[in-house]
Amino acid sequence: GAVVSQHPSRVICKSGTSVKIECRSLDFQATTMFWYRQFPKQSLMLMATSNEGSKATYEQGVEKDKFLINHASLTLSTLTVTSAHPEDSSFYICSAKVAPGSPLHFGNGTRLTVT
Amino acid sequence: DQQVKQNSPSLSVQEGRISILNCDYTNSMFDYFLWYKKYPAEGPTFLISISSIKDKNEDGRFTVFLNKSAKHLSLHIVPSQPGDSAVYFCAASFSGSARQLTFGSGTQLTVLP
Numbered sequence: 554g555a556v557v558s559q560h561p562s563r564v565i566c567k568s569g570t571s572v573k574i575e576c577r578s579l580d581f582q583a584t585t586m587f588w589y590r591q592f593p594k595q596s597l598m599l600m601a602t603s604n605e606g607s608k609a610t611y612e613q614g615v616e617k618d619k620f621l622i623n624h625a626s627l628t629l630s631t632l633t634v635t636s637a638h639p640e641d642s643s644f645y646i647c648s649a650k651v652a653p654g655s656p657l658h659f660g661n662g663t664r665l666t667v668t
Numbered sequence: 669d670q671q672v673k674q675n676s677p678s679l680s681v682q683e684g685r686i687s688i689l690n691c692d693y694t695n696s697m698f699d700y701f702l703w704y705k706k707y708p709a710e711g712p713t714f715l716i717s718i719s720s721i722k723d724k725n726e727d728g729r730f731t732v733f734l735n736k737s738a739k740h741l742s743l744h745i746v747p748s749q750p751g752d753s754a755v756y757f758c759a760a761s762f763s764g765s766a767r768q769l770t771f772g773s774g775t776q777l778t779v780l781p
Contacts (some may be wrong), residue, residue: 557711559711562709587768594677594773594774595773595774596672596757596771596772596773596774597712597757597769597771598771599768599769599770602768644709646711646712648711656702656714656717657714657768657769658714659704659711659712659713660711661709661710661711662709662710662711664709
């Protein structure tokens with residue numbers, strides 16, 4: 554079945570550094586991928602929609618200069634958290650659809666801890 | 669404003685019994701609803717969905733019911749198994765929108781052996 558792979562699964566970084574998270578669709582092409590963020594015991598909040606070959610669409614309140622999204626190919630989207638701060642510590646999850654109308658398939662998420 | 673609400677943060681059920689997870693929504697434009705299951709440190713896994721043209725959809729042990737007039741949906745798991753213990757999210761979307769899923773806050777289901 555469809556698989557979305559996310560890497561790394563865990564990352565610890567120091568405040569002020571940048572962290573890149575990769576999301577790959579392993580057996581299908583995804584022109585659109587979605588990035589979510591989940592705080593402990595809270596819902597998944599859509600951060601942005603990543604579009605292959607064009608700029609990402611960010612949700613209200615999400616800083617596009619802080620959360621850089623690049624979707625350079627049909628199987629890879631990256632989220633870079635720039636100048637990370639402790640409040641950026643969270644669980645980041647990417648997702649993609651195999652085909653229009655199909656459910657979203659999620660990666661396993663990345664636990665980011667900023668010290 | 670939370671458009672999708674799961675008012676029960678947790679639910680405990682005995683193995684073999686029925687688990688009923690509830691979800692309410694406020695946006696009448698939603699026309700497609702899904703349930704996802706999530707284990708700790710993993711991404712959500714799709715379970716079952718229902719379109720607003722239906723009021724019930726069944727897949728094995730999982731049945732989703734939709735009551736449009738009440739803006740309410742529920743997920744029934746029967747019989748419940750210990751491996752069903754996870755956080756369950758309901759999610760909703762509406763056609764014609766560029767936005768994707770709106771998730772509820774989740775319900776932690778614990779199935780006791």
